[in-house]
Amino acid sequence: MKKSTVPRILIATGLEESDVRYATGLTAPDPFALLIEGPRKHMVVSALEAARARRACPTAMLHTPATLFAKAPSRRPTLAAQVLALLHQLKAQAVTVGPWFPVGVARALEQGGIDVRLVTTPPFPKRAIKTPHEIACIAKSQRAAVAAMRAAIAAIRGAELSASGLLRADGRPLTSQRLKDIIEQTLLARRCTADGTIVAVGPQGARPHDAGSGPLRTNVPVVIDIFPRDKQTGYWGDLTRTVVRGRATPDVRRLFQTVLAAQKQALALVRPGVKSRDVQRAVEEYFTQSGYPTRLTPPGRESGFIHSLGHGVGLDIHESPGLRDEPTRLVAGNVLTVEPGLYLPGLGGIRIEDTVAVTLTGCKLLATCSKKLEYGPG
Amino acid sequence: MKKSTVPRILIATGLEESDVRYATGLTAPDPFALLIEGPRKHMVVSALEAARARRACPTAMLHTPATLFAKAPSRRPTLAAQVLALLHQLKAQAVTVGPWFPVGVARALEQGGIDVRLVTTPPFPKRAIKTPHEIACIAKSQRAAVAAMRAAIAAIRGAELSASGLLRADGRPLTSQRLKDIIEQTLLARRCTADGTIVAVGPQGARPHDAGSGPLRTNVPVVIDIFPRDKQTGYWGDLTRTVVRGRATPDVRRLFQTVLAAQKQALALVRPGVKSRDVQRAVEEYFTQSGYPTRLTPPGRESGFIHSLGHGVGLDIHESPGLRDEPTRLVAGNVLTVEPGLYLPGLGGIRIEDTVAVTLTGCKLLATCSKKLEYGPG
Numbered sequence: 143m144k145k146s147t148v149p150r151i152l153i154a155t156g157l158e159e160s161d162v163r164y165a166t167g168l169t170a171p172d173p174f175a176l177l178i179e180g181p182r183k184h185m186v187v188s189a190l191e192a193a194r195a196r197r198a199c200p201t202a203m204l205h206t207p208a209t210l211f212a213k214a215p216s217r218r219p220t221l222a223a224q225v226l227a228l229l230h231q232l233k234a235q236a237v238t239v240g241p242w243f244p245v246g247v248a249r250a251l252e253q254g255g256i257d258v259r260l261v262t263t264p265p266f267p268k269r270a271i272k273t274p275h276e277i278a279c280i281a282k283s284q285r286a287a288v289a290a291m292r293a294a295i296a297a298i299r300g301a302e303l304s305a306s307g308l309l310r311a312d313g314r315p316l317t318s319q320r321l322k323d324i325i326e327q328t329l330l331a332r333r334c335t336a337d338g339t340i341v342a343v344g345p346q347g348a349r350p351h352d353a354g355s356g357p358l359r360t361n362v363p364v365v366i367d368i369f370p371r372d373k374q375t376g377y378w379g380d381l382t383r384t385v386v387r388g389r390a391t392p393d394v395r396r397l398f399q400t401v402l403a404a405q406k407q408a409l410a411l412v413r414p415g416v417k418s419r420d421v422q423r424a425v426e427e428y429f430t431q432s433g434y435p436t437r438l439t440p441p442g443r444e445s446g447f448i449h450s451l452g453h454g455v456g457l458d459i460h461e462s463p464g465l466r467d468e469p470t471r472l473v474a475g476n477v478l479t480v481e482p483g484l485y486l487p488g489l490g491g492i493r494i495e496d497t498v499a500v501t502l503t504g505c506k507l508l509a510t511c512s513k514k515l516e517y518g519p520g
Numbered sequence: 521m522k523k524s525t526v527p528r529i530l531i532a533t534g535l536e537e538s539d540v541r542y543a544t545g546l547t548a549p550d551p552f553a554l555l556i557e558g559p560r561k562h563m564v565v566s567a568l569e570a571a572r573a574r575r576a577c578p579t580a581m582l583h584t585p586a587t588l589f590a591k592a593p594s595r596r597p598t599l600a601a602q603v604l605a606l607l608h609q610l611k612a613q614a615v616t617v618g619p620w621f622p623v624g625v626a627r628a629l630e631q632g633g634i635d636v637r638l639v640t641t642p643p644f645p646k647r648a649i650k651t652p653h654e655i656a657c658i659a660k661s662q663r664a665a666v667a668a669m670r671a672a673i674a675a676i677r678g679a680e681l682s683a684s685g686l687l688r689a690d691g692r693p694l695t696s697q698r699l700k701d702i703i704e705q706t707l708l709a710r711r712c713t714a715d716g717t718i719v720a721v722g723p724q725g726a727r728p729h730d731a732g733s734g735p736l737r738t739n740v741p742v743v744i745d746i747f748p749r750d751k752q753t754g755y756w757g758d759l760t761r762t763v764v765r766g767r768a769t770p771d772v773r774r775l776f777q778t779v780l781a782a783q784k785q786a787l788a789l790v791r792p793g794v795k796s797r798d799v800q801r802a803v804e805e806y807f808t809q810s811g812y813p814t815r816l817t818p819p820g821r822e823s824g825f826i827h828s829l830g831h832g833v834g835l836d837i838h839e840s841p842g843l844r845d846e847p848t849r850l851v852a853g854n855v856l857t858v859e860p861g862l863y864l865p866g867l868g869g870i871r872i873e874d875t876v877a878v879t880l881t882g883c884k885l886l887a888t889c890s891k892k893l894e895y896g897p898g
Binding site for chain 1: 533534535536537548549550551567568569570571572574584585586587596617618619620621622623624625626627636638640701704705708711713715716727728729730751816817820822826827837838844845846
């Protein structure tokens with residue numbers, strides 16, 4: 143007896159966009175749909191995207207409003223109406239969808255008599271296991287991040303100093319924004335985009351997602367977090383360093399050494415078979431033992447190690463598998479960040495982040511970049 | 521009797537991201553939720569984002585896993601669990617959600633006893649009516665697009681020619697990719713990002729969403745479509761020109777004059793009170809009368825005027841109101857593109873696009889840019 147196949151539908155918007163790109167190679171400015179029925183792929187796209195879709199994914203069956211409504215043309219059918227028409231053509235009575243599928247399309251399909259079943263398994267589990275080609279793409283973005291980091295650190299090291307300890311270059315204050323400009327120009331020269339680059343100065347660094355602003359000054363830590371995306375391939379890289387122009391205080395130096403040691407420990411643990419949770423916990427315990435317990439309240443005063451240790455990197459900047467409190471076991475081909483950080487409100491933050499690929503025996507950095515704390519005279 | 525209020529929930533991911541940014545000023549790398557209950561706003565964010573959320577939207581009530589699960593801490597509650605906990609705190613029994621709300625969260629709320637009602641009205645209809653500040657933000661992005669267009673056209677006009685009619689600069693072929701580099705460097709110097717810039721050469725231009733590739737050559741049309749987004753404000757601009765290095769063929773020149781005349785007609789029609797549909801139809805009729813009927817099949821061979829005349833521009837590159845087959849009447853403060861185009865498979869395409877703001881009496885261009893077809897010797 144033939145195994146009955148329930149088609150799975152994905153809508154390329156927001157969080158499902160990278161899944162659809164992974165499966166078809168196509169991205170588009172407006173939502174479009176991918177339907178997978180056993181070995182067959184169907185794409186529902188606008189007439190405008192038909193030629194691009196055919197080139198991106200020659201093996202998919204292509205559907206447009208003109209083909210779906212050939213007999214009874216509807217001038218502007220919704221995407222839901224198009225998907226429903228396709229399901230009727232395929233005589234499908236049920237579909238599966240993921241958690242981020244749009245509820246408006248789900249309800250429209252239900253009204254059209256389709257049983258819409260929510261599943262939480264990822265549609266393409268292999269996305270977490272990168273091919274050598276994918277690892278090469280991520281490594282390329284990571285090398286661009288290293289080049290941008292070096293350009294940023296060179297600007298910090300080469301800056302002149304004002305009497306009050308502000309960094310200056312070309313007769314103007316060297317600001318967080320100017321450093322981001324240097325970083326993003328370096329990335330663009332390598333055909334990578336970056337949005338949200340972090341250059342957080344002193345106390346700003348205590349908020350891990352604060353992008354930073356204002357002038358750079360001597361003797362305080364600057365957190366520089368660079369995450370470029372290759373414009374052509376769509377694969378990301380992710381790199382963070384924390385540096386001080388001049389001399390760090392003993393407190394900051396100890397914080398830095400603790401984070402550096404934690405990253406070293408974590409990198410030694412990352413290998414096939416290890417549980418994500420165990421790497422996260424090892425770092426948590428090390429920080430606690432070092433006298434930096436984690437506090438998650440009150441808002442704005444979180445302190446210690448307040449985020450997970452790492453996240454997968456691929457077509458999304460945050461994807462599976464992460465290094466955090468979950469039982470997933472790592473396998474060769476996973477690509478993820480290892481980014482311990484310690485944050486002390488008022489003082490600042492230290493974060494050191496590299497992107498690694500899990501190998502058969504451990505893990506390897508996709509690009510290397512110095513981990514020195516102090517640069518130039520203060 | 522007090523009017524009962526059904527809270528509306530938005531999840532900041534994909535298509536709802538700009539609505540949430542509009543209402544709160546916050547963007548974040550991971551999904552977060554906005555709940556609106558009458559005049560009150562509630563935000564559900566991770567501890568990591570709490571400080572940023574508070575600064576972005578001081579009037580919102582802020583909720584994090586720590587505040588929502590203070591009594592019974594759950595180590596990694598899902599966003600749906602957090603939203604459900606908030607709804608229970610608020611004693612809400614029903615919510616409204618938009619079509620792009622994730623079905624996974626909707627189902628989890630339903631299982632928690634919440635009546636999830638789908639509504640198709642936009643949560644913030646005022647997003648379509650830009651304030652003077654918003655118009656200034658879009659105009660800034662549009663001026664960046666003009667600067668980039670001028671840099672691109674200068675490179676085309678100044679290029680040397682090979683014996684076979686290929687454009688060259690600095691001893692190398694001038695390619696679509698090199699022109700995109702020039703465009704995007706110009707945009708980045710104005711702190712705008714651009715992804716998907718189109719430089720489509722000859723026949724590539726017949727596919728409106730083909731980003732283009734390969735060397736530029738004389739005497740064929742090049743479609744240049746530049747849509748920058750200001751990194752700080754998030755507002756877009758959108759500008760297209762079609763140019764020929766050397767001399768256009770009589771066919772291409774006639775195509776260009778027809779598109780230019782169509783845009784002029786459309787710009788004269790755009791004013792408060794006019795129906796979107798009437799502007800779209802006027803252009804369709806003009807093209808048909810000029811001998812360019814629209815054909816939408818077969819895929820890859822669409823011909824004529826094959827897209828809508830324009831789209832709203834704001835925090836999204838495609839938003840309401842569009843210029844297309846819909847009964848919406850324009851009002852002062854709408855910002856939209858006017859971009860007629862004609863596409864002939866094998867030959868190429870002509871598109872001319874400006875971004876305008878609807879004024880009290882008509883519309884005004886947000887930036888001006890020459891509409892010449894031919895540049896330099898061929």
